[in-house]
Amino acid sequence: MSEASIKQAEIAVEQQHVDRVYARLDELRAEAEAMRDKSYEYGREATPEALNERDVMLHHANRTLQALNAESEGLVFGRLDFANGDAVHIGRLGIRDPQFENLLVDWRAPLAAAFYQATPEQPLDVVRRRVIRSSREQVVDLSDDLLDPERAPADMRVVGDGALMAALTRSRGDAMRNIVATIQKEQDEAIRAPEGGVTEITGGPGTGKTAVALHRAAYLLYRDQRRLGGPGVLVVGPSPVFMSYISRVLPSMGEHNVELRALGEVLDGVSTAKIDDPRTAEIKGSSRMVKVLRRALRLPPPDAPETLQVFYRGAVLKVEADELKRIRRSLHNKGGQPNKNRMRAADALLEALWQKAEQLADDEFQPDREQLITEIGERIEFHRFLVAWWPPVYPMQVLRWLSDPARLSQAARRLLSAEEVGLLAKSWTEVTEWTVADIALIDELRVLAGPPPKRRRTEDEPEQPPRPVNYDEYAHVVVDEAQDLSPMQWRMVGRRGRHASWTIVGDPVQSSWPDPEEAAAARQEALSAQRTHRRFTLRTNYRNSAEIFALAADAVRDLVPADELPVAVRTTGVEPTVREVTSEQLPSAVRSAAADLLRAAEGTVGLITTMARRDEVREWLSTSDVEDADRLRVVGSLEAKGMEYDAVVVVDPDGLAAESSTGRRALYVALSRATQLLTVLKTA
Numbered sequence: 001m002s003e004a005s006i007k008q009a010e011i012a013v014e015q016q017h018v019d020r021v022y023a024r025l026d027e028l029r030a031e032a033e034a035m036r037d038k039s040y041e042y043g044r045e046a047t048p049e050a051l052n053e054r055d056v057m058l059h060h061a062n063r064t065l066q067a068l069n070a071e072s073e074g075l076v077f078g079r080l081d082f083a084n085g086d087a088v089h090i091g092r093l094g095i096r097d098p099q100f101e102n103l104l105v106d107w108r109a110p111l112a113a114a115f116y117q118a119t120p121e122q123p124l125d126v127v128r129r130r131v132i133r134s135s136r137e138q139v140v141d142l143s144d145d146l147l148d149p150e151r152a153p154a155d156m157r158v159v160g161d162g163a164l165m166a167a168l169t170r171s172r173g174d175a176m177r178n179i180v181a182t183i184q185k186e187q188d189e190a191i192r193a194p195e196g197g198v199t200e201i202t203g204g205p206g207t208g209k210t211a212v213a214l215h216r217a218a219y220l221l222y223r224d225q226r227r228l229g230g231p232g233v234l235v236v237g238p239s240p241v242f243m244s245y246i247s248r249v250l251p252s253m254g255e256h257n258v259e260l261r262a263l264g265e266v267l268d269g270v271s272t273a274k275i276d277d278p279r280t281a282e283i284k285g286s287s288r289m290v291k292v293l294r295r296a297l298r299l300p301p302p303d304a305p306e307t308l309q310v311f312y313r314g315a316v317l318k319v320e321a322d323e324l325k326r327i328r329r330s331l332h333n334k335g336g337q338p339n340k341n342r343m344r345a346a347d348a349l350l351e352a353l354w355q356k357a358e359q360l361a362d363d364e365f366q367p368d369r370e371q372l373i374t375e376i377g378e379r380i381e382f383h384r385f386l387v388a389w390w391p392p393v394y395p396m397q398v399l400r401w402l403s404d405p406a407r408l409s410q411a412a413r414r415l416l417s418a419e420e421v422g423l424l425a426k427s428w429t430e431v432t433e434w435t436v437a438d439i440a441l442i443d444e445l446r447v448l449a450g451p452p453p454k455r456r457r458t459e460d461e462p463e464q465p466p467r468p469v470n471y472d473e474y475a476h477v478v479v480d481e482a483q484d485l486s487p488m489q490w491r492m493v494g495r496r497g498r499h500a501s502w503t504i505v506g507d508p509v510q511s512s513w514p515d516p517e518e519a520a521a522a523r524q525e526a527l528s529a530q531r532t533h534r535r536f537t538l539r540t541n542y543r544n545s546a547e548i549f550a551l552a553a554d555a556v557r558d559l560v561p562a563d564e565l566p567v568a569v570r571t572t573g574v575e576p577t578v579r580e581v582t583s584e585q586l587p588s589a590v591r592s593a594a595a596d597l598l599r600a601a602e603g604t605v606g607l608i609t610t611m612a613r614r615d616e617v618r619e620w621l622s623t624s625d626v627e628d629a630d631r632l633r634v635v636g637s638l639e640a641k642g643m644e645y646d647a648v649v650v651v652d653p654d655g656l657a658a659e660s661s662t663g664r665r666a667l668y669v670a671l672s673r674a675t676q677l678l679t680v681l682k683t684a
C-alpha cells in the first residue's frame with residue numbers, strides 16, 4: 001500500500017471513532033436538555049426543597065450544555081496507544097458511553113497527561129502518539145510520533161509527521177486558537193503545575209506564554225470547578241484589542257466563566273484604552289504617586305470656606321482659618337478614610353464651637369454643651385458648611401482637582417519635579433477620557449478615600465446590580481504581559497488577588513517600564529502573602545520563522561545575554577525585507593508594502609508604527625484603495641504587545657526605538673509579531 005493510502009485507511013479508522021463520539025455527544029445534549037426542562041417543572045412546586053433541587057439541576061444542566069455546545073471543531077484531537085495494547089482518544093471534553101467506558105478523555109485529566117509529556121527518551125508506556133486534525137466532524141489529517149518502536153506491534157501504522165509544524169505554518173486570523181492538540185512538554189509542565197501560590201512563566205516572544213496561561217486557567221478550572229468557578233478567575237492583559245484577540249481560547253475549551261479585563265478595564269464603571277505619552281505614563285505609574293495622592297486627599301477641597309461663624313443665642317461663635325487648618329490636620333492624622341471620617345469632622349467642628357462658647361460664657365450667656373451640640377448640629381447652615389469644608393470625595397474628582405498646578409505642587413512637594421507636575425496637571429485639564437495609567441490612580445484613590453455616601457436613586461433610575469466592593473474575591477488571577485505593569489498597576493491588580501493564587505506570565509526583555517527595580521518591588525509587595533513561588537522558562541519561539549526572529553533579536557542583542565533569547569524552530573527560507581525610503585516616499589511605500597503583503601499572505605497584516613504616528617499611518621491607508629483592507633490592522637508599538645499577525649510592516653523602526661527610554665525593547669516587540677512575512681520600512 002502506498003503511504004497516501006495507508007494514511008487514508010487510518011483516517012477512516014479514526015473517523016469511525018469520531019462518529020461514535022459525536023453520536024454520543026448528541027445523546028448527552030438531549031439528556032441535558034431534558035434535565036433542564038424537568039428542573040423547570042420542579043420550580044413550579046414552591047417548597048424550599050423543590051426550589052433547591054431545581055437550582056442544582058438547572059446549574060448542572062446548563063454547565064453540561066455549555067461544555068457540550070463549545071465549538072465542535074477539533075473535539076477529538078489525539079490518540080495514545082499504550083504498550084499493553086490499550087488505546088485512548090484525547091479531546092477537549094471527557095465523554096463516556098452508556099456503559100461508562102471512556103470514549104474521549106478530557107485533555108486535562110491525569111490519563112491524558114502522557115499525551116503531552118511522553119518523549120522517545122521517556123515514553124511513559126506510550127508506543128504511538130497520534131494528533132488528529134478535523135474540519136468540523138470530518139477527520140482530515142493525522143500525524144504520528146512513534147515513541148517506543150521496540151514495543152510497537154508489528155502491524156502498527158505510523159503516518160505523517162510534524163503536527164506541530166503543520167499547526168505553526170497555518171495562517172492565524174483574528175483570534176488566537178487553542179493549542180490543546182500540540183501543547184509541548186515544557187509548556188505542559190507549566191500548565192499542570194499545582195494551583196497554590198505564584199506560578200511564574202517567562203520566555204521570549206512567541207514561546208506560547210499567553211497560550212500556556214490560558215490553558216492553565218482551563219486546567220485549573222477543570223481540576224477545581226467548585227473553588228474557581230463563578231467569577232473566580234480573573235485574566236488581566238495589556239489592551240482591549242489583546243483581550244479580544246485571546247477571548248475565544250477559553251470558550252473554545254468550554255470555559256465561559258472567566259473574567260478577561262484589560263488594564264484600562266480593571267475597575268468597574270470606567271473603561272479606557274487611551275494611552276498617555278511615555279513620559280506622563282511613567283510618572284503616573286511610579287509608586288511615588290501613592291504619597292502624592294495621600295497628600296492630595298489631605299488638602300482642603302477647592303473653594304473650601306476659610307472660617308466658620310455661627311450665631312448662637314445672641315453670641316457669635318467664630319472658628320478662624322488657622323484653627324480650621326489644625327482641626328483638618330488632626331482629623332487626617334488620626335488616620336482612616338476621609339469619607340468615613342465625615343461624622344468625626346462634624347464632631348470636631350462642634351467641639352470647636354463649644355470651646356468658643358465656653359470662652360464667651362458670662363452671667364448672661366450660660367451655654368450647655370449637649371444643648372449646643374445638638375442644636376447647632378441640626379442646623380442646615382452647619383450641614384452646608386460641612387459639605388463645603390469636608391465634602392464626600394470621589395476619586396475622579398480628586399484627579400480633576402489636581403489639574404491645578406498649584407494644588408498638585410503642594411501634594412507633590414519633594415516627590416515630583418516642576419516638569420513632572422506640569423505634565424500631570426496638563427493631562428488632567430479638562431479630561432474627556434481617562435487614560436489606562438489613570439485607572440490605577442483612580443483605584444488607589446478609591447481605597448484611600450473610602451466609599452462615598454450612596455447617592456439617592458431617583459425614581460426613574462434603574463437599580464444597579466450589586467457590585468463587589470473590594471474586588472478581592474477572585475480565587476485565581478492570571479497576569480499576562482506582566483513585565484509592563486507599572487508599580488501603581490501592580491498595586492491595583494494585587495488588590496484583586498489578596499486571597500488568590502496567581503499565574504504571572506511575561507518577558508522582561510520586552511518590558512516598556514523604565515524602572516524594572518521599582519516595578520519588581522511593587523510586584524513583590526502585591527504578592528507578599530504568597531508562600532510558594534514556582535518558575536518555568538519557555539525557550540522555543542513558535543511564532544516567528546527563524547529568519548524573522550534573527551532580525552528582531554538584533555534590536556536587543558547588546559541588552560540581553562544571547563542565552564536569554566528564545567530559539568525559533570521554523571525556517572521558511574524567506575528573509576524579511578528591509579527597505580530605506582525618504583520621508584516623502586514613506587506614505588506610498590507603506591501603501592505598496594501593505595498591498596504586497598495582503599497579496600502574499602493569508603490572514604491578517606499588521607502595520608506597526610510609533611504611537612505618535614499611528615493615526616497618520618491609518619490616514620495614509622484610508623485614502624488608498626488597497627484590496628482586502630479588512631485584513632489590515634494599524635497599531636502603535638504599545639498596542640502591538642502580545643499580538644500576532646501573519647504578515648507585518650514595521651514603519652519607521654528608528655522613530656519607534658527613539659520614542660521612549662525603552663524604545664529598543666518596543667522595537668523588538670514590533671519586529672517579533674509576524675508568523676510568515678516581515679517588511680521593515682526605514683526612513684533615510
Ligand SMILES: Nc1ncnc2c1ncn2[C@@H]1O[C@H](COP(=O)(O)OP(=O)(O)OP(=O)(O)O)[C@@H](O)[C@H]1O
Binds near residue numbers: 182205210211507644
Ligand atoms: N504548542 C503549540 N502548538 C501550536 N501553536 C503554538 C504552541 N505554542 C505556541 N503556539 C502558537 O505560537 C504563537 C505565540 O504564542 P503566544 O502568543 O502565546 O506567545 P507569547 O509567549 O505570549 O508571545 P509574546 O511574548 O510575544 O506575546 C501563537 O499563535 C500560539 O498559538
